[in-house]
Amino acid sequence: MEATLFYILAAVTLTGTLCAVTAGQAVRAIVYLVTSFFALALIFYLLGAPLVAAFEVIIYAGAIMVLFLFVIMMLELGSPEKLPKPRLSDWWPALLLMGAVIGSVVVLVAARQPAGVPGFTEISVRQFSLALFTRYGVAVEVISMQLLFALVGALYLGRRR
Amino acid sequence: MQTYLSLMLLFPLVGGLASALLGRKLPRVLVEGIACAAVWGSFACAALAAAAYAAPETVTVAGWFASFDLDIPISLYLDPLSLSLAVMIGFVCGLIHIYAVFYMRSEEDYPRFFALLNIFVFAMLTLVLAESLPLLYLGWEGVGFCSYLLIGFWYTDKNNADAGRKAFITTRIGDTALMVALAWLFQLFGTLSVSKLNGMGFLMPGSIITALGILFLVAAMGKSAQVPLMVWLPDAMAGPTPVSAMIHAATMVTAGVYLLARMFPLIGGSATVLSAIAVTGGVTAFYGATCALAQRDLKRVLAFSTISQIGYMMLGVGAGAVTAATFHLLVHAFFKALLFLGAGCVITAMHHEQDIFKMGGLRRSLPLTFWNFLAGAACLAGLPLTGGFFSKDSILMAVWHKGGALYQFLYLLALATALITAYYAFRMVYLVFGGPGGDGHLQSGSELKVMQLVLIPLALLGLFGGLFNLPAYIGEGYLNRLFAGVAGGAPGGGSHLEEIVMQAIAGALALAGLLAAYLRYGKGRAQRLEEAGSQPSLLGSFLAHGWYFDNLYNLILIRPYRALAAVLWQRLDEGVIDDSLDRLAHALGRTGSWLGRWSTGRVSIYLISFAAGGGVILGYLAWLAL
Amino acid sequence: MSVPLYHVLVLAAVMFAMGLACVVAWRANVIMMLIGIEIMLNAVMLVFVGGSAHWGIADGQLFALMLMALTSAEVSLALAMVVYLHRRKHSVNTDHFDSMRG
Numbered sequence: 099m100e101a102t103l104f105y106i107l108a109a110v111t112l113t114g115t116l117c118a119v120t121a122g123q124a125v126r127a128i129v130y131l132v133t134s135f136f137a138l139a140l141i142f143y144l145l146g147a148p149l150v151a152a153f154e155v156i157i158y159a160g161a162i163m164v165l166f167l168f169v170i171m172m173l174e175l176g177s178p179e180k181l182p183k184p185r186l187s188d189w190w191p192a193l194l195l196m197g198a199v200i201g202s203v204v205v206l207v208a209a210r211q212p213a214g215v216p217g218f219t220e221i222s223v224r225q226f227s228l229a230l231f232t233r234y235g236v237a238v239e240v241i242s243m244q245l246l247f248a249l250v251g252a253l254y255l256g257r258r259r
Numbered sequence: 260m261q262t263y264l265s266l267m268l269l270f271p272l273v274g275g276l277a278s279a280l281l282g283r284k285l286p287r288v289l290v291e292g293i294a295c296a297a298v299w300g301s302f303a304c305a306a307l308a309a310a311a312y313a314a315p316e317t318v319t320v321a322g323w324f325a326s327f328d329l330d331i332p333i334s335l336y337l338d339p340l341s342l343s344l345a346v347m348i349g350f351v352c353g354l355i356h357i358y359a360v361f362y363m364r365s366e367e368d369y370p371r372f373f374a375l376l377n378i379f380v381f382a383m384l385t386l387v388l389a390e391s392l393p394l395l396y397l398g399w400e401g402v403g404f405c406s407y408l409l410i411g412f413w414y415t416d417k418n419n420a421d422a423g424r425k426a427f428i429t430t431r432i433g434d435t436a437l438m439v440a441l442a443w444l445f446q447l448f449g450t451l452s453v454s455k456l457n458g459m460g461f462l463m464p465g466s467i468i469t470a471l472g473i474l475f476l477v478a479a480m481g482k483s484a485q486v487p488l489m490v491w492l493p494d495a496m497a498g499p500t501p502v503s504a505m506i507h508a509a510t511m512v513t514a515g516v517y518l519l520a521r522m523f524p525l526i527g528g529s530a531t532v533l534s535a536i537a538v539t540g541g542v543t544a545f546y547g548a549t550c551a552l553a554q555r556d557l558k559r560v561l562a563f564s565t566i567s568q569i570g571y572m573m574l575g576v577g578a579g580a581v582t583a584a585t586f587h588l589l590v591h592a593f594f595k596a597l598l599f600l601g602a603g604c605v606i607t608a609m610h611h612e613q614d615i616f617k618m619g620g621l622r623r624s625l626p627l628t629f630w631n632f633l634a635g636a637a638c639l640a641g642l643p644l645t646g647g648f649f650s651k652d653s654i655l656m657a658v659w660h661k662g663g664a665l666y667q668f669l670y671l672l673a674l675a676t677a678l679i680t681a682y683y684a685f686r687m688v689y690l691v692f693g694g695p696g697g698d699g700h701l702q703s704g705s706e707l708k709v710m711q712l713v714l715i716p717l718a719l720l721g722l723f724g725g726l727f728n729l730p731a732y733i734g735e736g737y738l739n740r741l742f743a744g745v746a747g748g749a750p751g752g753g754s755h756l757e758e759i760v761m762q763a764i765a766g767a768l769a770l771a772g773l774l775a776a777y778l779r780y781g782k783g784r785a786q787r788l789e790e791a792g793s794q795p796s797l798l799g800s801f802l803a804h805g806w807y808f809d810n811l812y813n814l815i816l817i818r819p820y821r822a823l824a825a826v827l828w829q830r831l832d833e834g835v836i837d838d839s840l841d842r843l844a845h846a847l848g849r850t851g852s853w854l855g856r857w858s859t860g861r862v863s864i865y866l867i868s869f870a871a872g873g874g875v876i877l878g879y880l881a882w883l884a885l
Numbered sequence: 886m887s888v889p890l891y892h893v894l895v896l897a898a899v900m901f902a903m904g905l906a907c908v909v910a911w912r913a914n915v916i917m918m919l920i921g922i923e924i925m926l927n928a929v930m931l932v933f934v935g936g937s938a939h940w941g942i943a944d945g946q947l948f949a950l951m952l953m954a955l956t957s958a959e960v961s962l963a964l965a966m967v968v969y970l971h972r973r974k975h976s977v978n979t980d981h982f983d984s985m986r987g
Contacts (some may be wrong), residue, residue: 860986
């Protein structure tokens, strides 16, 4: 049953992403993308990563996409004329690349398919946080530094002169 | 003997090097003294060697080159042929050196001149004395090289440089033939020693001997200015007169005859070769004489005369009479050098005027020159009892006695040439010395006096040269005895009566030529001078331009060569090679600029390049995994 | 849950390709390019999580979390730059900013 759920969610993700890519306006693209991210978060949960799923919703769909919307609206780019739409000459390299990437990955992965199909193991929150704060403690500090830098940078760039 | 021969070669070589290296630092008199002393020292050694001469001998001075089976020692061979030539060269060149000291008094670049003269004597003696053919070739090339430099001595005038180059290139054709012959001889016989080769002629079939002989003949044609390679000699008169006297009258141009005489045992066995040599000689003699008839320049008359007389010598060799040819060679050296030096005196006195139609009356102003010149002209014409008479006649005898239709025809041709020779010789004398006195001022000076004095020994030798080889009915010739051992040296057959008849015919022809010249240029002198001002007739210009051989060669050789050179230069060198490099460079530049258009500064371009690159790598990895 | 890892990877690959296609097709528009980059980053996170589920260790998820944090920092800076560029030229067409050409 979880397998079928996985495939349905996968279909939703891909459809959402497709619509986001081919959307005519930026706001619509972002909303489609949010849908796609919700489905992705559920996939994460199915893959036994509840914390990551939660963070995906909160941080990604909740903060980052909202930031995108905010900037788009601030720059008043909503009207279609200000967004140069891609023509056919822009689409065919994209399609070609898509075909190349997907084909390559399918071939590469198919060649090394292991014999058995082991199931997924769920990682509990306790295990997760234990690993995070013991083995990757320094990484946490570094990430907080990095967020500080990003904050300072964004402030500086956004300053009114 | 070894000392004499080594010193004979060393003196002029050292003298030449001293002049070349130190000539500008030493005082002029010292340089000139060294130059003359070197050649006279060489003559002294030759005379001593002659006194001590008993039999032909080979002297090896040193080794030169030895590798595998090619052995070329510096070995010298003394036999009557080389001995007589060496003595003659020493004497004549010595006199000419003294003459040159005074002739070139006003020349600033004298060290170069005397160095070249001495090195020339060295090369000529090497050529004459060489026993191994490469050594002979060394001398051969040496004389050619010195001749080139001396013809173009006053190189700042383009005509002189061109004349030197023409001489060098034309003789080069002969030199190539000689080199081919040398290589072939080594391949056939395994040795390059003259004495050995001369004994091995019977080993090879006739066709090979003929081919070798033809090669030697071509070499001689080039060096001795025979038809068809004679075009360089008239132009070589651009050099100073002592050079013309020494190189282009007495010594270098006789080197071809010497070569054929030296290799006579090898190539004489082939009748074809001998006929070819005789025909070349006969035709050239006739050609030279007819051209000399129509020349206006004093030195060019003498140049064509030289061509003609060497033709006689070749004719002698072709008739198998090496003694007669050598006799004529020696006497010709004397009187031709005399004529040239006399011409030099005349030219100096006339302020370097060389057109004989502008001269006249010099017998009163330059009496010494006149009498000596007259003696030389008499020898040239072959007037009875002069040296030239006896030598020319011995050649005619030998040709007549060879027998066969070809040789009879050549005999008649040679007789006709003798008539023409006498005619032009006295034409020259009458025009230059005859007639009323010239109105020009003559240059005089102490140099001219000494120059004229030098002429006297040569005149004596020329006039009394007949004593060297008196005909058989008077006494046995000295040269005949001397050359008895040399191949081809045996005197021709024929009874004494035949000889007297032939000599009478030849003498009569010479006198007839003298008479004709007297009538036309002695009595009719004023008319001739008038005629000289107008356009020459068709025949006259044909003869004056040397039967238009120069134009012929220009048409069939030089113009195609220049056209080819122009094509190769413009189309090939500049067009293909240069342009292809230029175009390659341009193409590379354009490719670079075209590639440079990739950095547009637009992020979209960079993105797609990045993505495409990533796609390619992924695809490649996938393809590997397939 | 018996979905083979292979399928998860293919899904991630398709998402990644679509993100790449979005970047390439919309390469004239900065905002859409950033969206494409987000899609690609999500695909990568999916791979990490799938790997961690397959082998049963937490490191994959941890890295996905770090990726998320870094992404947010990057997005904020990128959008601040977009605002800045828009102030300079009143355009978000990437081809207008080509002063680095040559």
